Amino acid sequence: MDRELSEAQLVGQESLRINIQLDTQELESSGLEEETSGVNEGEYETDPNRAWTKCLKNPGHKNFIPFKHFSVTDLPQQYQHPDIFNLIKYLGNLVVKVNVAVTSTSRPKYKENKQYPCYTNKGLRMERYGSGRVWDVQKFGEGDNRFCQCKKCQRSSSPFKCWGEVNIVTATHVVFDNLEGQFAECWWNYSHKDSKYTCLEGIGVVNSNIDTDLCYFRCVTHDVQLVDRLKIGIDKYNEQCEVVYQNFTKNLGTNAKLVAIVSHPHGNYRHVSVGECNQVSKTPSGETWYSYNTCTCPGSSGAPVYHLGKEKVRWSNHPHSGTDMPVNYSGVCWN
Numbered sequence: 001m002d003r004e005l006s007e008a009q010l011v012g013q014e015s016l017r018i019n020i021q022l023d024t025q026e027l028e029s030s031g032l033e034e035e036t037s038g039v040n041e042g043e044y045e046t047d048p049n050r051a052w053t054k055c056l057k058n059p060g061h062k063n064f065i066p067f068k069h070f071s072v073t074d075l076p077q078q079y080q081h082p083d084i085f086n087l088i089k090y091l092g093n094l095v096v097k098v099n100v101a102v103t104s105t106s107r108p109k110y111k112e113n114k115q116y117p118c119y120t121n122k123g124l125r126m127e128r129y130g131s132g133r134v135w136d137v138q139k140f141g142e143g144d145n146r147f148c149q150c151k152k153c154q155r156s157s158s159p160f161k162c163w164g165e166v167n168i169v170t171a172t173h174v175v176f177d178n179l180e181g182q183f184a185e186c187w188w189n190y191s192h193k194d195s196k197y198t199c200l201e202g203i204g205v206v207n208s209n210i211d212t213d214l215c216y217f218r219c220v221t222h223d224v225q226l227v228d229r230l231k232i233g234i235d236k237y238n239e240q241c242e243v244v245y246q247n248f249t250k251n252l253g254t255n256a257k258l259v260a261i262v263s264h265p266h267g268n269y270r271h272v273s274v275g276e277c278n279q280v281s282k283t284p285s286g287e288t289w290y291s292y293n294t295c296t297c298p299g300s301s302g303a304p305v306y307h308l309g310k311e312k313v314r315w316s317n318h319p320h321s322g323t324d325m326p327v328n329y330s331g332v333c334w335n
Contacts, residue, residue, distance in 0.1 A: 040117045040173045040213075040322040041301040044128045048267035048299075055266065055297060057325070063295040067092050067262060067270035068191045075274060079258050079308070087244050088260045088272060090237040091306055094134040094230070096168060096200070097190050097264040098302060101127050102183035104176045111210065117173045129267035130174030131303035132186065134234065135216065135317060136167040139227045149203045150220045164227030165220055166200050170302030171319040171331055172208050172215040181205035181217040188226075191270050198226055212287070213321045213331035215302075249309055256309035259292040261320055263303030277307050278327060280335070288335040289318065291327045296320055305330045 055061065065074050070092070072085040105123045108116050118128070140146045142161050153159035168186055175181050184202035189195060200219035208215040221227065249256050257276040265271055275294030282288050290307055305318045318330040 040171070041296055041298045041320065042117055042128050042130050042171075042174050044118075044126075044298070046127060048129070051266035051298065052268055057323075058265075058295055058297055061265065061271075061295075061297070063275075064265060064271040064273050064297075066192065067095075067272055070272045074272070076258065076276075079274075081248070083240070083244050083247060084258070084308070087237070087240040088262065088274075088306065090233065090240050091133070091260070091304060092262040092270060092272065093233050094237060095262045095264070095270055095304065096132050096134065096186035096188050097197075097267065097270075098130040098132045098168070098170055098174055098184060098186055099127060099267075100130070100175060100180055100184045101125055102180055103128075104179045106177055106179075108210070118176075128174075129264065129299045130170055130301045131263040131299065131320070132168045132170030132174070133262075133304040133317075134166055134188070134230050135169040137227050137230045137234065138165045138167075139224055139231075140164065141224075148220055148222065150201050150222075160222050162224055163220060163222050164224050165218055166227065166230060167206065168200075168217055168219060169304070169317045169319060170215050170217070171321055172210050172213045173321075174302040175202075175205060175208065175215045175217050176210075177208055178205045184217065184219075186219050187264075188230075190264065193269060195269060198223065212333065214317065214319060214333055244308070245310075252308070254309065256307075258308040259290065259294045260306045261294050261296060261300065261303050263296065263300035263320065265297035266299045268299070277309065280307075280309065283332060286334070287332050289321075289332045290330045292329070293326065294328060296323060296328050310335050 072080050103118045103121045107119050107122045109119050140163055147159040148163035175184050181202050181204045186200040187197040190197040200221050203218050203220055206216040259277045260274045262272050273295040275292055278291045280288050300320050303320045305320050310316050315334045318333045321329055321331040
């Protein structure tokens with residue numbers, strides 16, 4: 001089978017989709033999924049509400065706070081400060097639900113003697129969910145002489161000249177390569193069941209690393225006002241990270257253990273979970289990854305992991321990667 005299946009080939013396999021979905025549901029229900037690919041936390045259940053209800057990792061989800069209801073009193077007492085609360089809110093405003101409709105044929109069977117997620121479904125159309133965050137944006141106008149790259153514009157004789165590019169950071173096991181990036185979409189502002197969220201269309205991967213489990217991919221939108229809003233949101237988050245670092249991290253040092261995650265557990269709307277960092281590990285090149293007790297679920301993979309003890313801002317994009325219960329861990333990135 002060719003490395004990158006064409007859209008026509010993938011559509012031709014649609015008849016296999018229902019059977020594969022049923023197999024995945026049975027695998028998850030039997031508990032076998034955790035033994036094979038459950039170390040990573042993408043969500044393969046097609047019904048988010050059903051997945052939420054039957055969740056075995058966090059029954060009841062009492063430690064997941066709906067983003068719209070999150071308040072400063074939900075933080076551990078020693079971290080109940082408006083600066084930290086605002087940082088988490090600014091971060092949450094950049095979080096997206098990642099939907100991926102296709103599984104690449106290039107996924108390996110094993111990584112470090114463990115079955116790699118979705119290997120058995122490679123080459124098939126089967127929707128799964130993860131999380132991610134808006135990392136960067138770029139706006140194009142009439143004078144840039146660049147046309148929108150969305151599928152509709154590529155087929156059009158009059159493509160949009162005013163459009164925006166939105167770069168998302170997530171986990172590689174959520175969006176593995178360029179093919180999966182082209183069949184991904186992101187829901188921004190999905191905060192409750194009646195949210196008027198905005199859908200961003202994926203156009204491909206910028207960089208994806210299986211060893212660090214860190215992926216950057218591009219989405220596009222015709223809503224240039226949204227691009228402006230996201231740019232303001234990115235700047236607010238980066239500035240607030242610096243404020244918190246100067247006011248808290250430098251003073252607390254290694255005692256700065258707070259880890260906050262904003263994600264879309266089970267493909268549902270945004271939730272916040274807070275906990276503490278157990279350990280910061282470092283690679284020979286100086287990159288880090290975290291282990292923590294902050295609650296996560298399937299669908300949390302790729303969500304931004306904010307550790308109060310980190311130093312850098314823009315390049316500190318640790319995604320939630322997986323779980324080795326009861327400990328969860330991030331992907332690898334600069335601190």
